[in-house]
Amino acid sequence: MVLPLLAGIRVVDLTKLYSLTTSRLADLGADVIKVEAPPAGDYLRGLPPFVGNAGSMAYLTLNRNKRSIGLDLRTDAGREVLHKLVATADVVVENSPPNAQVKLGLDYPTLRQIKPDLVYCSVTAYGQDGPYAPLPSHSMNVDAAAGEIRIMRGPTGRPEITAYSTVGHSMELGGLEAATAITAALVQRGRTGQGQYLDVAGWDAGLASNQRFLAALNLGSADAAIGASTTGGMGARSNVYGTRDDQVLLIFPVEKHLWQRFCAVVERPEWAERGTWSQTMDFGDTDAEADEALRADIETVMRTRTLAEWMEAFLAAGVPAAPVSDPDQLPTHPHVHARHMVVTAGDVHYVRPPVRLPESEFAITIAPPAFGAHTHDVLDGLGFDENARAGLIAAGAVFAADDGSQP
Known part of the structure; x- marks a missing residue:
């Protein structure tokens, strides 16, 4: 029905x-x-x-x-x-x-x-x-x-x-x-x-x-929007990274306590204070060179494990991270099946x-x-x-x- x-x-x-x-x-x-x-x-x-x-x-x-x-x-x-x-x-x-x-x-x-x-x-x-x-x-x-x-x-x-x-x-x-x-x-x-x-x-x-429109409206600049940084895109702590098996992972630990968890998982506790923080959240370093340097360091570390290994570690630690899904792989994704998202009628899947x-x-x-x-x-x-x-x-x-x- x-x-x-x-x-x-x-x-x-x-x-x-x-x-x-x-x-x-x-x-x-x-x-x-x-x-x-x-x-x-x-x-x-x-x-x-x-x-x-x-x-x-x-x-x-x-x-x-x-x-x-x-x-x-x-x-x-x-x-x-x-x-x-x-x-x-x-x-x-x-x-x-x-x-x-x-x-x-x-x-x-x-x-x-x-x-x-x-x-x-x-x-x-x-x-x-x-x-x-x-x-x-x-x-x-x-x-x-x-x-x-x-x-x-x-x-x-x-x-x-x-x-x-x-x-x-x-x-x-x-x-x-x-x-x-x-x-x-x-x-x-x-x-x-x-x-x-x-x-x-x-x-x-x-x-x-559109958060960029709201930032332009209230703050005078779209670059002040959540998710924007002086690097021209996402900040190092809210970006995509390649893994050892050439998959792509998005991390988003932009609250300070979540960033500290991330640093612990990747075994880089000294990174915990890197960057510029606004109260308890960070959506991009105000220093473009520092942000780019942090991104390069994260890239190096993320290449040391597979996507599955990182996801297991981040899930256990409560770090916001997600694989960047290939649409061709989603039909067999376990969460798709767990949520019963596919309904079949005749020869067509909906x-x-x-x-x-x-x-x-x-x-x-x-x-x-x-x-x-x-x-x-x-x-x-x-x-x-x-x-x-x-x-x-x-x-x-x-x-x-x-x-x-x-x-």
Whole structure:
């Protein structure tokens, strides 16, 4: 079963491409009806890589536990069907550019006339207002604009993205922020009976989580942020190191007592007072040369043991350290299995949502739908009989899969 937290909540999903918002709502038990436009449905269906004959990996992972109806919202009949659907819904989620839904008469003021207590959420790159609002963007564009991508310049002066970039971070956070805001709005609606409009931007989410932005805002310099140092990257005590078996380990003993534990484990107690400390924490030496010298010394020591040997020692001593995981190795990782993070349905493996309920175990009850696989079911639930459904299909207002099979 899906997690039943939102059982009884119906969500009309008008999003295209990447929508973590409606994916989370579906996994939490909401009846998410994905509205897709003919002739081919969501563009995400065509995005490689593909999992055998099952379809796009991105589409599969983001559209499990949803139903699909094919509607041409450019037609009067298609919009009439959508209006009937909204009248039965609790939530509408869309991610089109600002004002795009106004042109179709699918904006919040219009749909609120149909369902006064509707929760309507727009999830966009830059929000509904401001100079960037109309700017076409994909996730990496938003990361760059939100300061999430850091660059360095090589000898020729050509800018290069550093290893500290977090591609897709802003829009992923925006999607999760939207799911949180929607559930909060539903709670408030339960108390007041009032729906509302939610404007969620990936840009805003990226800024809110960007420590360098907060440092620039409050301290006048991004380099004052946690994790930055005059070496241009992470400090020696918060960095990655190679091990004897050519694996990579991240250490982060930035509290003074944890640094002392680290020094004891590596048998270098004389390092305990090296560096400049701010009260009890350190995120980089203010002396760049001293920090670089410490990093070189740590590199030499870390090369003396294997990753497994270091991890055993650090775990025993309570030192914050972690292997830098190779994604190809994670499917067989023991912690992945211990947390039951993989759910298999058919020939496809999925990552379960990060929510645990003692009384419920997550499962995929609706496989990622073929385009229009549930059109007849949804229309039937809205009161359209067989003749009416046939008329809508013949008019091109709706699309239904021939047999409702999965992709």
